Amino acid sequence: MANDVPNIDLALKPILQFPDVWQNLTYIAGYFKIILALIVITSVSNEFSYGTARQNIIDGISRREWLFSKIGLAKVLALYSTLLVIVIGFILGYSQGVQVDTATIFPRMDYVLAYFIELIVYFIYALFLALLLKRTGLSIILLLVYDFILEPILSWSVPDSISNFLPMSTIDNLNTFPFSKYLGNPIEAIVSLEQLVWAVGYGIAFIVFSYLILKSKDL
Amino acid sequence: MQKILTTENLSKNYGILKALDKLSLNVTKGDVFGILGPNGSGKTTTLGILLGVTNATSGSYSWFEKGKNDHLRKKIGALLDKPNFYPHLNGFQNLALIADIKDLKSPKIHEKIEISGVSKFVNRKFGTYSTGMKQRLALAATLLGEPEVLVLDEPTNGLDPEGIADVRELILKIANQGITVIMSSHLLDEVQKVCTHVAVLKSGKKLYEGQVQSLLAGSDGIEIASDNMAQLEKVLSGFIGIEQIEKKQGTFKVRLKDGFKASELSSFLITNGIDITHFSHQKGSLEQEFLHLLSENRA
Numbered sequence: 001m002a003n004d005v006p007n008i009d010l011a012l013k014p015i016l017q018f019p020d021v022w023q024n025l026t027y028i029a030g031y032f033k034i035i036l037a038l039i040v041i042t043s044v045s046n047e048f049s050y051g052t053a054r055q056n057i058i059d060g061i062s063r064r065e066w067l068f069s070k071i072g073l074a075k076v077l078a079l080y081s082t083l084l085v086i087v088i089g090f091i092l093g094y095s096q097g098v099q100v101d102t103a104t105i106f107p108r109m110d111y112v113l114a115y116f117i118e119l120i121v122y123f124i125y126a127l128f129l130a131l132l133l134k135r136t137g138l139s140i141i142l143l144l145v146y147d148f149i150l151e152p153i154l155s156w157s158v159p160d161s162i163s164n165f166l167p168m169s170t171i172d173n174l175n176t177f178p179f180s181k182y183l184g185n186p187i188e189a190i191v192s193l194e195q196l197v198w199a200v201g202y203g204i205a206f207i208v209f210s211y212l213i214l215k216s217k218d219l
Numbered sequence: 220m221q222k223i224l225t226t227e228n229l230s231k232n233y234g235i236l237k238a239l240d241k242l243s244l245n246v247t248k249g250d251v252f253g254i255l256g257p258n259g260s261g262k263t264t265t266l267g268i269l270l271g272v273t274n275a276t277s278g279s280y281s282w283f284e285k286g287k288n289d290h291l292r293k294k295i296g297a298l299l300d301k302p303n304f305y306p307h308l309n310g311f312q313n314l315a316l317i318a319d320i321k322d323l324k325s326p327k328i329h330e331k332i333e334i335s336g337v338s339k340f341v342n343r344k345f346g347t348y349s350t351g352m353k354q355r356l357a358l359a360a361t362l363l364g365e366p367e368v369l370v371l372d373e374p375t376n377g378l379d380p381e382g383i384a385d386v387r388e389l390i391l392k393i394a395n396q397g398i399t400v401i402m403s404s405h406l407l408d409e410v411q412k413v414c415t416h417v418a419v420l421k422s423g424k425k426l427y428e429g430q431v432q433s434l435l436a437g438s439d440g441i442e443i444a445s446d447n448m449a450q451l452e453k454v455l456s457g458f459i460g461i462e463q464i465e466k467k468q469g470t471f472k473v474r475l476k477d478g479f480k481a482s483e484l485s486s487f488l489i490t491n492g493i494d495i496t497h498f499s500h501q502k503g504s505l506e507q508e509f510l511h512l513l514s515e516n517r518a
Contacts (some may be wrong), residue, residue, distance in 0.1 A: 055303040060289060063289075219273075
């Protein structure tokens with residue numbers, strides 16, 4: 001078994017050292033966004049099952065204001081997660097017992113910004129699904145099915161130049177699997193500006209779609 | 220008088236079903252305006268459009284002569300359909316949240332809790348409330364922010380007789396303070412007891428709009444019977460003040476035209492040699508008028 005795997009001593013690799021820690025940590029943390037997306041979905045669809053969305057509008061806020069209050073929730077969740085990742089990153093980086101200075105700490109912190117964008121766009125996408133379906137269970141199923149089944153199938157059937165810019169790939173490509181470099185394969189060490197622009201574009205598009213859904217429906 | 224609400228040709232279609240068909244209404248400050256109609260006549264649809272949760276297919280409306288800006292609803296206390304609150308928050312927290320939405324500086328939440336009789340359970344989670352408690356909390360919520368107008372959809376729905384009496388008394392108390400009330404109901408008795416003005420809807424169409432008093436005027440009915448019914452019918456049809464004659468289980472039910480009195484009819488019958496065995500004058504009720512309106516408009 002051991003001879004199938006290249007012989008690497010992980011302890012010698014700077015996985016948790018500055019500046020690698022930012023890229024590696026945000027990549028791992030990215031997987032936890034699904035759990036937080038469930039909070040967004042539950043919060044939105046509960047507003048419909050309790051009739052409180054309807055009541056909020058009756059009490060005098062506009063549909064646009066209501067939507068932005070939910071985007072506010074997405075923003076808060078993304079912000080707190082990002083702050084948590086920054087704190088954990090500093091703790092891990094400093095605990096490696098390696099001499100650090102500003103020149104080694106900050107270089108890859110663009111991945112922290114990318115992580116924030118990744119989360120907020122993903123949460124807005126979850127918000128859009130919940131508004132579209134108005135049912136917690138259905139929205140969660142569609143979120144998972146699209147993320148793990150539909151888009152991968154779609155990706156295989158179109159050329160890379162297109163599949164890289166499908167919504168989930170766009171978000172995921174902000175931080176691609178970083179650990180292969182420790183096996184000797186070179187990887188991107190900077191966030192792709194093009195992917196970042198596409199991700200923000202998707203975020204705006206999902207907000208616009210959400211607004212159109214909310215505006216056209218009877219609550 | 221200041222116009223509180225005007226609607227012009229409001230219509231709502233659900234597919235081919237016309238839930239609301241060109242409804243035009245005028246509500247003036249101080250009115251207690253009842254929207255009366257059987258189930259499915261478009262009452263809730265109307266209120267839903269006026270409160271911004273249902274999109275009208277066509278037509279327009281205006282609150283306080285200022286249009287339909289979302290923020291105008293902050294001056295409206297509204298209870299639509301059923302009480303909607305966050306189940307994991309208690310009554311007080313729910314009210315505080317609504318006060319926040321309505322931008323109230325000093326919301327007087329405790330005062331409204333007293334008035335609507337929710338003080339006993341206001342600290343319990345909304346999820347544990349009974350139907351009556353929910354309805355009372357919803358009424359407390361509508362009173363927050365000293366509204367200029369209350370919009371109530373079937374306000375006594377689901378309440379026990381005591382609760383119904385309380386709510387009616389509350390509505391009258393509010394109306395006496397000069398606050399305009401717009402309420403829907405399928406309970407004729409309720410509208411008759413509480414409202415000054417009424418609009419009668421059927422299948423989304425307005426059959427009548429005006430004062431409750433003028434709807435009831437001239438609606439008195441007279442029941443007459445005689446040993447000789449054939450002769451009675453003949454003589455009755457000769458009386459010029461007759462609006463309508465209806466034959467009913469051995470009696471005639473007669474409605475008189477405006478300006479004719481029951482006493483005129485009885486002396487007319489006696490001078491024409493009818494032996495009257497039964498003559499009873501029945502005060503008009505909204506129920507009779509309502510059924511009359513509905514039967515006149517049977518499509």
